[in-house]
Amino acid sequence: MTSTRKNLVFAGLLVILNAVSAQMLTWDHYLFTSSPPVYPSPPTAGIGWETAFAQADAFVANLTLEEKVTLLTGVAQGPCIGNIAPIPRVDFYGLCLQDGPASIRQATYASVFPAGLTAAASWDKGLIYSRGLYLGAEFKAKGAHVALGPVAGPLGRSGYGGRGWEGFSPDPYLTGIAMEQTISAMQRSGVQATAKHFIGNEQETQRNPTISQNNDTIEAVSSNIDDRTMHELYMWPFANAVRAGVASVMCSYNRLNSSYSCQNSKALNGLLKEELGFQGYVMSDWGAVHAGVASVKAGLDMNMPGPIGFLVTEPSFWGSNLTASVNNGSLSEMRIDDMARRIMSPYFHLRQDMDYPPIDMESGNLNILGVQPYFDTFKFGRANVDVRQTHAQLIRELAAAGTVLLKNTNNALPLRAPKTIGVFGNDAGNPTNGLYTLSSGGDYEYGTLAIGGGSGTGRLSYVLTPLDALKIRAARDGSLVQFLLNNTLISDPAIAFQSIAPSPPEVCLVLLKTWAAEGADRTTLLADWNSTAVVESVASYCNNTVVITHTGGPNTMPWAKHPNVTAIVAAHFPGQESGNSLVDILYGDVNPSGKLPYTIAHEERDYAFADITNSTELQETEDPNAWQSDFKEGLLIDYRHFDYYNRSVLYEFGFGLSYTTFSMSNLIICNVYNNRNITARPPRTAIAPGGNPTLYDVLYRATAVVTNTGSLAGATVPQLYLSLPQVPGEAPTPLKVLRGFEKVSLQPGQSTMVSFDLMRRDISYWDASQQEWIIAPGAIGAQAGFSSRDIRLVTSFLPL
Numbered sequence: 001m002t003s004t005r006k007n008l009v010f011a012g013l014l015v016i017l018n019a020v021s022a023q024m025l026t027w028d029h030y031l032f033t034s035s036p037p038v039y040p041s042p043p044t045a046g047i048g049w050e051t052a053f054a055q056a057d058a059f060v061a062n063l064t065l066e067e068k069v070t071l072l073t074g075v076a077q078g079p080c081i082g083n084i085a086p087i088p089r090v091d092f093y094g095l096c097l098q099d100g101p102a103s104i105r106q107a108t109y110a111s112v113f114p115a116g117l118t119a120a121a122s123w124d125k126g127l128i129y130s131r132g133l134y135l136g137a138e139f140k141a142k143g144a145h146v147a148l149g150p151v152a153g154p155l156g157r158s159g160y161g162g163r164g165w166e167g168f169s170p171d172p173y174l175t176g177i178a179m180e181q182t183i184s185a186m187q188r189s190g191v192q193a194t195a196k197h198f199i200g201n202e203q204e205t206q207r208n209p210t211i212s213q214n215n216d217t218i219e220a221v222s223s224n225i226d227d228r229t230m231h232e233l234y235m236w237p238f239a240n241a242v243r244a245g246v247a248s249v250m251c252s253y254n255r256l257n258s259s260y261s262c263q264n265s266k267a268l269n270g271l272l273k274e275e276l277g278f279q280g281y282v283m284s285d286w287g288a289v290h291a292g293v294a295s296v297k298a299g300l301d302m303n304m305p306g307p308i309g310f311l312v313t314e315p316s317f318w319g320s321n322l323t324a325s326v327n328n329g330s331l332s333e334m335r336i337d338d339m340a341r342r343i344m345s346p347y348f349h350l351r352q353d354m355d356y357p358p359i360d361m362e363s364g365n366l367n368i369l370g371v372q373p374y375f376d377t378f379k380f381g382r383a384n385v386d387v388r389q390t391h392a393q394l395i396r397e398l399a400a401a402g403t404v405l406l407k408n409t410n411n412a413l414p415l416r417a418p419k420t421i422g423v424f425g426n427d428a429g430n431p432t433n434g435l436y437t438l439s440s441g442g443d444y445e446y447g448t449l450a451i452g453g454g455s456g457t458g459r460l461s462y463v464l465t466p467l468d469a470l471k472i473r474a475a476r477d478g479s480l481v482q483f484l485l486n487n488t489l490i491s492d493p494a495i496a497f498q499s500i501a502p503s504p505p506e507v508c509l510v511l512l513k514t515w516a517a518e519g520a521d522r523t524t525l526l527a528d529w530n531s532t533a534v535v536e537s538v539a540s541y542c543n544n545t546v547v548i549t550h551t552g553g554p555n556t557m558p559w560a561k562h563p564n565v566t567a568i569v570a571a572h573f574p575g576q577e578s579g580n581s582l583v584d585i586l587y588g589d590v591n592p593s594g595k596l597p598y599t600i601a602h603e604e605r606d607y608a609f610a611d612i613t614n615s616t617e618l619q620e621t622e623d624p625n626a627w628q629s630d631f632k633e634g635l636l637i638d639y640r641h642f643d644y645y646n647r648s649v650l651y652e653f654g655f656g657l658s659y660t661t662f663s664m665s666n667l668i669i670c671n672v673y674n675n676r677n678i679t680a681r682p683p684r685t686a687i688a689p690g691g692n693p694t695l696y697d698v699l700y701r702a703t704a705v706v707t708n709t710g711s712l713a714g715a716t717v718p719q720l721y722l723s724l725p726q727v728p729g730e731a732p733t734p735l736k737v738l739r740g741f742e743k744v745s746l747q748p749g750q751s752t753m754v755s756f757d758l759m760r761r762d763i764s765y766w767d768a769s770q771q772e773w774i775i776a777p778g779a780i781g782a783q784a785g786f787s788s789r790d791i792r793l794v795t796s797f798l799p800l
């Protein structure tokens with residue numbers, strides 16, 4: 001079955017040059033101006049949690065219609081970010097929903113974990129699982145039933161996206177595995193996970209409707225995505241999430257083909273419930289509901305926060321409107337029952353009815369303290385419970401594992417007891433404006449950026465800054481640590497360094513940050529606060545300049561090739577142990593093993609293939625339907641774009657240096673499908689969570705041997721990419737896609753065998769006309785290496 005074809009990449013390229021123009025010509029905007037209706041909403045059968053479903057069924061059978069509607073419609077004036085009011089008559093004490101993906105956001109005495117992006121950069125399944133486990137434990141100990149994370153949308157179509165860092169990676173396979181690990185772990189801790197935002201929420205700009213100058217409602221941006229791209233890119237990680245048994249999926253703010261995501265029957269009834277077999281409940285993003293009965297029929301199960309907009313005083317599209325609609329026959333009570341069962345099944349499955357911790361009393365103070373009758377029916381416990389336990393150890397380890405060494409010349413790193421260290425940049429020291437970076441980046445000039453802003457942020461109980469951690473570590477060697485934290489001063493080399501002596505320091509560390517938050521996209525990929533001038537100024541003065549970035553996505557690095565910039569470290573958003581995890585890498589106490597979960601291109605315009613939809617004209621439009629985001633690039637985002645168009649990049653997807661070296665040998669691919677013949681179409685079976693279960697049958701196993709050829713212990717990430725055949729008449733298939741990775745830790749000279757299971761979905765493409773995953777005829781190329789462009793071994797196999 002196995003043969004070698006080293007010329008595979010080039011063979012693929014020939015097909016493409018014809019396909020490129022075809023792809024552009026076939027985009028017909030009209031096809032994306034409506035969504036196909038998919039009704040009725042498929043009822044759940046409780047597949048995967050049958051016992052809990054039976055409990056939910058009995059529970060719901062005992063409720064009045066008004067009580068059922070209470071389960072579905074949030075009440076804004078409760079102790080948590082989202083609140084389902086208690087029904088004490090049946091011993092149900094409500095549901096407490098809390099932000100967010102990296103921390104129980106508002107809570108006191110809670111941990112701020114590394115961002116999803118940082119977790120992805122570790123490529124370490126075990127650490128990602130531990131992060132989920134501890135996150136879940138903190139939500140539960142604070143009495144939150146539902147955690148509003150993890151994030152697979154935005155996936156990261158545009159590097160400018162304000163929320164890219166909340167999720168994992170623009171690669172759906174890497175994100176899918178991170179979703180699965182995180183969700184399994186969080187739910188094992190007993191808290192319900194929420195996979196969000198479904199779907200196409202790839203920009204913040206105009207994510208919600210606005211009011212124009214003439215008081216017209218200008219609708220939210222419409223993400224127009226073809227069916228194949230939907231399946232192979234944006235929906236892929238949500239399939240993993242559903243397969244992992246996620247309790248809830250949050251629908252998004254944006255429109256899809258001009259229809260709002262939270263009332264889009266094709267997306268919710270069709271893709272999510274019918275095709276992926278989702279058994280839990282669809283929850284709206286806050287204020288993303290724009291209709292009553294129509295959203296219910298389209299598949300939405302829970303309305304958050306409940307009232308229209310965010311104000312308690314506002315009415316709801318749901319609530320008594322749903323009761324009235326059932327009573328006058330315009331909505332079936334069976335659908336209401338299904339919604340209630342979907343909400344209660346995960347509650348019973350995770351045994352949240354049994355001794356669940358009460359809500360931390362402080363949570364109420366952090367929200368709007370209630371005057372509503374139901375407020376006191378929530379179960380409150382002590383205030384300010386410390387839920388952090390020993391999670392700081394994992395936070396430090398994971399942030400170091402997610403720190404990517406991009407450049408290292410002249411043996412700049414690891415540091416070897418330098419006599420003098422200069423620390424430069426406003427990202428090095430303590431935040432002068434507090435530890436809760438919720439709103440705009442402009443508010444946070446001074447202080448290290450450990451996590452981004454918006455609902456994905458966290459209230460830091462402390463942050464160990466890079467400067468403090470360096471001082472502590474440097475004291476062991478008696479090194480002098482001098483610093484300048486004022487970027488305006490540093491930008492002017494004529495005056496900046498007058499206070500430094502001896503001068504220049506042996507090593508100059510420059511700390512840069514890049515603000516990113518919900519609600520606004522980035523307007524540049526450069527790091528903030530005059531970063532280019534800061535680096536150039538320091539590098540003009542110091543021939544051993546090490547640049548460290550704290551970032552929420554890709555940065556352009558115009559200074560990367562500067563001869564005095566000897567090392568570059570992308571530390572992402574590390575969470576509360578920022579300084580410790582950085583110092584572990586800088587001093588080599590931890591050998592760097594992080595790999596980029598995205599591409600760093602040379603220039604901003606290299607990313608223009610998937611720009612944020614925006615312009616002055618759009619900002620001033622009076623056309624309600626003007627905001628249209630055509631995903632014309634299809635499957636070709638991030639490395640798939642740069643590979644397909646043969647574009648050189650600064651640092652490619654999957655890249656990251658180590659202080660040791662590794663080799664790889666013996667790539668072998670075996671058919672492990674029990675001697676059964678592989679068919680192009682998946683065998684027909686009953687749908688289970690995740691979709692057709694046979695899509696996850698392991699058909700092939702790839703193995704390779706990895707050896708540490710250097711003199712230091714270290715970890716690396718062997719990566720397997722597949723080149724699937726081009727399909728005549730279809731949009732281009734990416735030249736290669738990630739389909740396996742494993743983090744391995746090796747002593748000097750040690751070897752290990754890694755194996756990558758290839759499932760049916762991994763070697764199929766989505767055929768939109770057949771509405772099926774199909775294995776295309778032709779050989780599949782397999783490439784194994786240490787990044788998407790550091791391919792060490794090539795082979796191919798022929799499945800059909």
Ligand SMILES: *[C@@H]1O[C@H](CO)[C@@H](O)[C@H](O)[C@H]1NC(C)=O
Nearest residue numbers: 031032035036227256257266
């Ligand atoms: C959007 O439109 C495309 C093209 O007509 C279609 O293939 C796709 O299924 C639609 N998606 C949704 C969610 O309506």
Ligand SMILES: *[C@@H]1O[C@H](CO)[C@@H](O)[C@H](O)[C@H]1NC(C)=O
Nearest residue numbers: 058059060061062063089090
């Ligand atoms: C229905 O509710 C009553 C309390 O009103 C309770 O005694 C009974 O056990 C409940 N039945 C079910 C099936 O939950």
Ligand SMILES: *[C@@H]1O[C@H](CO)[C@@H](O)[C@H](O)[C@H]1NC(C)=O
Nearest residue numbers: 211212213214215216217622
């Ligand atoms: C828009 O509405 C506001 C108040 O709702 C009103 O003050 C303003 O005059 C209106 N503007 C136009 C152009 O109608």
Ligand SMILES: *[C@@H]1O[C@H](CO)[C@@H](O)[C@H](O)[C@H]1NC(C)=O
Nearest residue numbers: 292315316317318319320321
């Ligand atoms: C029902 O929904 C409408 C908005 O369509 C709202 O104006 C009305 O107040 C709602 N009714 C209740 C009782 O909330």
Ligand SMILES: *[C@@H]1O[C@H](CO)[C@@H](O)[C@H](O)[C@H]1NC(C)=O
Nearest residue numbers: 321322324325326328329330
């Ligand atoms: C049923 O009630 C809903 C909510 O009050 C209302 O919007 C709808 O128009 C009513 N339909 C009929 C047929 O009376």
Ligand SMILES: *[C@@H]1O[C@H](CO)[C@@H](O)[C@H](O)[C@H]1NC(C)=O
Nearest residue numbers: 487488489491492530533534
């Ligand atoms: C940015 O750096 C330039 C020097 O290149 C300097 O002229 C300017 O004042 C700096 N701006 C700020 C806001 O620090």
Ligand SMILES: *[C@@H]1O[C@H](CO)[C@@H](O)[C@H](O)[C@H]1NC(C)=O
Nearest residue numbers: 485486487488489490492495
């Ligand atoms: C930062 O440096 C500039 C230029 O030297 C100076 O004008 C400014 O006052 C400094 N800011 C602070 C907060 O010291």
Ligand SMILES: *[C@@H]1O[C@H](CO)[C@@H](O)[C@H](O)[C@H]1NC(C)=O
Nearest residue numbers: 539540541542543544563564
């Ligand atoms: C590199 O640093 C040295 C000081 O060590 C300086 O003289 C030189 O001009 C710098 N090179 C560049 C290109 O800035």
Ligand SMILES: *[C@@H]1O[C@H](CO)[C@@H](O)[C@H](O)[C@H]1NC(C)=O
Nearest residue numbers: 410503504505506542543544
């Ligand atoms: C860097 O500058 C120092 C003096 O600051 C000098 O001793 C050293 O030789 C320089 N290194 C290089 C590679 O130029």
Ligand SMILES: *[C@@H]1O[C@H](CO)[C@@H](O)[C@H](O)[C@H]1NC(C)=O
Nearest residue numbers: 205521522523614615616619
């Ligand atoms: C969107 O366009 C407006 C008007 O040109 C501009 O002010 C704003 O910065 C843009 N937003 C982004 C995220 O680029």
Ligand SMILES: *[C@@H]1O[C@H](CO)[C@@H](O)[C@H](O)[C@H]1NC(C)=O
Nearest residue numbers: 009010013014645646647648
């Ligand atoms: C890809 O681009 C490089 C230069 O950037 C060029 O040397 C090479 O021939 C190109 N390959 C193909 C297949 O176009």
Ligand SMILES: *[C@@H]1O[C@H](CO)[C@@H](O)[C@H](O)[C@H]1NC(C)=O
Nearest residue numbers: 673674675676677678679800
């Ligand atoms: C597999 O296909 C071959 C050739 O079509 C056939 O001879 C053989 O019986 C099939 N094996 C099984 C297990 O179906």
